[in-house]
Amino acid sequence: xxxxxRNRRVKQDGAIRYRDRLTKNDLLEIYRRLWFARVFDExxxxxxxxxxxxxxxVYGSRGQEAIQVGTTYPLRPDDFTSPIHRDMPIFxxxxxxxxxxxxxxxxxxxxxxxGKDSWSHMGDMRLGIIHSTSMLGSTIPVxxxxxxxxxxxxxxDRVCVAYLGEGATATGPFHEGxxxxxxxxxxxxxxxxxxxxxxxxxxxxxVPTPTVADRAKGYGIPGYSIDGNDVLEVYDTxxxxxxxxxxxxxxxxxxxxxxxxxxxxxxxETRARxxxxxxxxxxxxxxxxxxxxREYLLTTGLFTEAELPEPPADIVEQIQNAVEYAIQSPDxxxxxxLEDIYDExxxxxx
Amino acid sequence: xxxxxxxxxxxAAIWEEMERDPNVFLIxxxxxxxxxxxxxxxxxxxxxxxxxxxxxxxxxxxxxxxxIGAAAAGKRAIAEMQxxxxxxxxxxxxxxxxxxxxxxxxGQVSIPIVVRGPSGGYVGGSLYHSQQFExxxxxVPGLKVVQPAFPDxxxxxxxxxxRDNNPVIFLEHKYLYRRIKGTIPNPEADYIVKxxxxxIRRPGDTLTVVTYGAMVHFALDAARMLEQEGISMxxxxxxxxxxxxxxxIYNSVRKTSKVLVxxxxxxxxxxGAEISARITEECFEWLDAPVMRVAAxxxxxxxxxxxEKFVLPSVDDIVYTARQLAHY
Ligand SMILES: Cc1ncc(C[n+]2csc(CCOP(=O)(O)OP(=O)(O)O)c2C)c(N)n1
Numbered sequence: 001x002x003x004x005x006r007n008r009r010v011k012q013d014g015a016i017r018y019r020d021r022l023t024k025n026d027l028l029e030i031y032r033r034l035w036f037a038r039v040f041d042e043x044x045x046x047x048x049x050x051x052x053x054x055x056x057x058v059y060g061s062r063g064q065e066a067i068q069v070g071t072t073y074p075l076r077p078d079d080f081t082s083p084i085h086r087d088m089p090i091f092x093x094x095x096x097x098x099x100x101x102x103x104x105x106x107x108x109x110x111x112x113x114x115g116k117d118s119w120s121h122m123g124d125m126r127l128g129i130i131h132s133t134s135m136l137g138s139t140i141p142v143x144x145x146x147x148x149x150x151x152x153x154x155x156x157d158r159v160c161v162a163y164l165g166e167g168a169t170a171t172g173p174f175h176e177g178x179x180x181x182x183x184x185x186x187x188x189x190x191x192x193x194x195x196x197x198x199x200x201x202x203x204x205x206x207v208p209t210p211t212v213a214d215r216a217k218g219y220g221i222p223g224y225s226i227d228g229n230d231v232l233e234v235y236d237t238x239x240x241x242x243x244x245x246x247x248x249x250x251x252x253x254x255x256x257x258x259x260x261x262x263x264x265x266x267x268x269e270t271r272a273r274x275x276x277x278x279x280x281x282x283x284x285x286x287x288x289x290x291x292x293x294r295e296y297l298l299t300t301g302l303f304t305e306a307e308l309p310e311p312p313a314d315i316v317e318q319i320q321n322a323v324e325y326a327i328q329s330p331d332x333x334x335x336x337x338l339e340d341i342y343d344e345x346x347x348x349x350x
Numbered sequence: 351x352x353x354x355x356x357x358x359x360x361x362a363a364i365w366e367e368m369e370r371d372p373n374v375f376l377i378x379x380x381x382x383x384x385x386x387x388x389x390x391x392x393x394x395x396x397x398x399x400x401x402x403x404x405x406x407x408x409x410x411x412x413x414x415x416x417x418i419g420a421a422a423a424g425k426r427a428i429a430e431m432q433x434x435x436x437x438x439x440x441x442x443x444x445x446x447x448x449x450x451x452x453x454x455x456x457g458q459v460s461i462p463i464v465v466r467g468p469s470g471g472y473v474g475g476s477l478y479h480s481q482q483f484e485x486x487x488x489x490v491p492g493l494k495v496v497q498p499a500f501p502d503x504x505x506x507x508x509x510x511x512x513r514d515n516n517p518v519i520f521l522e523h524k525y526l527y528r529r530i531k532g533t534i535p536n537p538e539a540d541y542i543v544k545x546x547x548x549x550i551r552r553p554g555d556t557l558t559v560v561t562y563g564a565m566v567h568f569a570l571d572a573a574r575m576l577e578q579e580g581i582s583m584x585x586x587x588x589x590x591x592x593x594x595x596x597x598x599i600y601n602s603v604r605k606t607s608k609v610l611v612x613x614x615x616x617x618x619x620x621x622g623a624e625i626s627a628r629i630t631e632e633c634f635e636w637l638d639a640p641v642m643r644v645a646a647x648x649x650x651x652x653x654x655x656x657x658e659k660f661v662l663p664s665v666d667d668i669v670y671t672a673r674q675l676a677h678y
Contacts, residue, residue, distance in 0.1 A: 055474040055655060107654035115654030118476040134478035135439065136408055170407035172439060198408055199432075200384035206407045275383045334660035337652050 018074070018239035019232045024302050030069055030231060031297060034290045035311040036319075037065035037089035040098075043319050044105065048266045052327065055107060056118045059085040063229070063261035064193055066289035068093065070234025071161060071191050071254075074242060080146055080160035082130035082139040085120045086193065086260075087163050095127040098318060102326035115332035116340070130160070136168035140177030140190065147186040157246040159187040166255070167198020167206045169215060178251065182219035185250035189241050192253065193228065195260035199268075200275040212255040221251050228256025229289040232296070259284035352534050357527040359501035359534050360466075361390050363508035364428060366537050368398055371426065374512060375402040377413050378430025387432050388468060388527055410439035417463045418448045418517075426512055431467030434521060435478045440465070441486075448517040449492035464511045466520035469497075470564055470614060471651045471662050473525055480651035480658075482563070482615040487519045488592050488624070494545055495592040497521040499566035501532035503589050506543030514545055523564045530567070548595035550602070554584035556676050557608035560599055560625055562588040565612045565663065572668040581676045583610075591621055599625065600633055607638040608675050612668060617645035639678035644671050 022030075041060050047053040061068065064086060072081065072093040083090040091101050096112070103111035104122050112122040123131030130146055132139045143162040150158045168174060169192060181188040192212045196203050209215060216223025222244065227233050234256055241252040261284060263272035273281070294310070297303045354362065368374045375398075376391060382405040385392030395403040406413045410431065417427035431437045437444065444465060451461045471480035487493050494516050498504040504522070511518040535541040551566060552573055559569045566587045573583040584602050588595065603609055609629055611622035626641040649661045 056476070056653065107657075113653070115657055116477075116650070116652045118474075118653040121477070134433075134476075135436065167408045170409045172409070172411050198379075199387070200380045200382075201405055201407070205405050271384060331656050332654050334656045337657040337660045338647060338649055341649055 018236045022235075026073075027297060027300075027302065028307070030073060030235075031293060031308060032312055032315060033069040033073070033089070033093060034065045034231065034293060036092065036315050037061060037068050038290060039311050039316055039319050040089050040092075043323060045262075045266055047323060053106065056105065057265035057267060059119065059265045060260075060262040061086045061088065063284060063289065064195060064258050065089070066231035066234050066293070067191065067193050067228045067256045067258060070231045071238045071256075073235055074239045075159070075161065078128065078158055080128040080130060080143065080158065082123070082132060082143050082160065082162045083120060084132060084136075084139070084163045084165065084168075086165070086195075088120055090163070091120075091122070091129060094129050096124060096129070098322035099325045102322040103329050106326040106329070107331070108326055108329040109332040109336070110329050114336060114340070116337075130162075135173075137164065137171030137174035137177070140164070140174050140188075141180065143188055144177050144180050144184075144186055147181070147188060148184075151186075156248055157187065159189060159242055159245045161189045161191055163191050163193060165198055166192055166194040166196075166203050166212050167201065169212060170206050178219050178221075178253070181251040182221050185248060187245035187248070188251040189238070189245055190251065190253045192255045193258060194255050195258050197260055197264075197276065199264045200271070213253060216253040219251070219253075221253060223253045223255065225255045225257065228258035229287050229292065231289060231293050258289075259287070261285060352536065353531065354501050354534055355528050356498075356501050356504055356522075356530040356532075357388060357390060359505040359532070360508050360522060361392075362534060362537075363505045364391070364512070365394070365397075367509055367512045368394070368402065371512075373424065374426045374428065375404070375420070376428045376430065377404040377406050377416055379406055379408055379413070379432045381405060381430050386430060388524065391430070410436050411443055414440035414443040414463075414465060415447065417465070418443060418451070418461055421461045421463045422451065422459050426462045428464045428466060428512065431465065433475075433479045434467035434469040434483055435481045437465060437467065437483060437519075444487065444493070444517065444519070445490050449490050452516075453492060460515040461517050462512075462515045464508075464518045464520050466508075466522060468524035468527070469521040470523040470525055471658060472564065474653065474655065474658065475524075475651070476653040477650045482521070482613070482646075484519070484521060484591050484613075485615055485620050488621050492516065493592065494518045494590065495521070496545065496590050497523065497563040498589055499523075499526065499530075499551075499563055499587050501530065502534050502541075503543055503549070503587070505534040506541050507545065507589060510542050510545050513542070518545070521563065525564045526567070543589065545590045546593045546595055547590065548586050548588045548598040550584060550598065551587045552583065552585040554582035555606055556580075556582045557584070557610060557672060558599070558602040558606045559583050559585045559610050559612060559668075559672070560588065560622075561585070561612040562591055563614060565614055568663065568665050568668055569612055571665045572672060575665075575669055576672055576676075579673070581672060583672060594625065594628075596628055596632070599629065603629055603633045604636050607636055608678065609637070609641045610644065610668070610672055610675055611641065612644045612663065614646055614663060616648045617643060618648050620645050639675055642671055642675055644668050
């Protein structure tokens with residue numbers, strides 16, 4: 001496989017358009033998922049503002065929904081993912097309930113981490129969701145390990161999609177992990193959500209190459225640099241990468257270009273309008289991935305305006321209900337803080 | 351004198367040292383235009399330029415490594431960890447590269463760097479934004495470890511750390527950043543707090559409390575409560591964790607004969623264990639009770655409030671143990 005960076009936009013002619021296989025139902029489901037992500041984000045910002053969420057930060061994903069939806073939609077149920085701080089909706093797309101996720105946000109006893117850890121630092125190996133820490137980049141080597149276990153078990157076509165911001169590609173573990181994956185041809189798909197800023201630091205100060213995808217050259221793997229605000233472009237690219245990885249050819253790096261429309265987290269709203277040009281924010285607001293997708297759907301003639309509500313009311317209700325459920329859920333018992341530090345059960349393979 | 355917050359004291363010290371010595375420079379994540387996650391370096395890049403206030407990529411290994419290399423070549427570098435927890439990525443640079451440099455260069459190359467950042471819990475920061483890592487570095491020869499509790503000490507110790515010729519780990523408790531205010535001397539006073547000197551923050555004679563960081567404030571609160579019961583606690587603020595000012599501790603122990611060591615990190619293998627051991631070795635015949643400790647439970651710092659409260663030491667824990675010791 002050549003290591004040139006491929007830009008699907010220029011290469012569209014003749015390329016397989018996986019999107020053409022999507023049914024009307026698929027297209028609608030993608031639309032609904034985009035809205036799920038948007039409403040999830042808006043609801044938590046609102047909860048924070050109203051003082052109903054008093055602990056922890058909210059890392060928004062407004063504007064990055066097409067990546068979350070487009071990269072997960074073509075996955076098999078037995079594939080692995082390792083989402084990061086801006087990927088809360090992915091936990092739901094990969095099988096967690098909204099209630100579970102909200103309980104995690106509120107640090108409740110029935111959260112996946114039982115209130116031990118915060119926000120996106122959770123997972124569920126039964127759903128193939130790998131747990132992360134705050135340490136940016138640290139999941140990449142771990143993802144390699146999960147895939148190594150698959151190799152030992154003879155499951156060579158289960159893929160792992162590991163998410164990362166462009167800033168996190170500056171860490172050592174990212175490089176070591178990707179190098180390992182490439183040397184051993186592991187089916188790892190690294191999705192870099194290039195939202196142009198790592199906290200306040202612009203991408204030029206994190207990544208020296210013209211695109212983040214250029215980093216792939218150093219590992220001799222394919223790198224894509226695509227429009228991350230076009231959900232079908234993301235979907236197509238992901239399908240292509242999945243075929244490649246499942247065929248045992250090794251890892252793929254996909255850079256999805258997008259923009260962080262909000263602050264780094266809810267506490268950063270004012271500053272984020274100081275360290276970034278307001279015109280830049282406004283320009284990206286015009287490229288809203290949901291608006292764009294909706295416009296596209298209407299041009300297909302498959303949908304009427306009424307079939308594409310903004311947002312779908314049942315999704316708003318579902319998220320609201322989950323929030324109330326979480327708020328009413330019990331806090332963890334203090335003594336449970338000392339549970340799960342060691343596993344003292346018999347040391348046999350599970 | 352100036353009235354400042356704990357955070358402003360640190361900021362003032364760094365600013366003044368950069369004005370005084372053109373060899374001093376800063377490197378870290380988001381420290382330029384934004385002024386750092388907590389705003390310690392707000393305005394620095396405008397004043398000192400891009401090369402002396404470096405916005406580095408998210409690469410703690412490189413940040414600390416660059417600081418070390420520049421120091422080896424004659425500069426004085428201050429490396430900011432956005433949260434001190436992230437120093438783990440730069441652990442090798444601190445422990446194997448910086449700490450050993452003078453030794454392995456036959457005394458030729460000293461490494462005047464300060465690796466600083468917010469540490470500690472009590473803010474709902476969860477596992478990786480709450481840790482107290484002093485014990486990791488306390489164990490390593492060649493390093494100094496500092497953790498102030500008051501603005502004047504933060505100011506004087508930061509200046510001393512920048513001027514020190516050795517790698518210094520400077521822990522800034524984030525719980526204190528804006529909560530604690532005080533006065534610091536004007537720049538002309540050239541106020542320095544020498545590394546390695548503890549300070550008695552409150553005299554007493556029933557028992558000696560040895561502590562540092564946010565726990566100094568907890569201990570002082572406990573001391574005020576216990577005073578009404580006739581228990582008089584002498585509170586020693588170590589200020590510098592390594593090297594330890596054992597003389598101040600021994601003198602106090604010879605007076606009170608009872609010692610309580612308090613630290614926020616997990617109990618096992620903490621700094622308090624070393625302090626306790628030294629007291630037993632040097633002051634055994636002066637002791638009227640075993641040296642006791644209040645520390646975090648041997649756990650991570652969890653997210654949910656009831657869990658965090660359960661794990662981290664509280665004023666109540668201190669009062670309870672101090673009483674036991676007083677009545678021993
Ligand atoms: C090793 C490490 N260093 C620093 C941080 C602090 N930090 C948290 S998020 C962040 C910015 C991340 O930027 P990026 O990877 O581009 O993702 P984004 O937040 O833009 O989605 C930083 C510096 C961290 N979590 N881990």
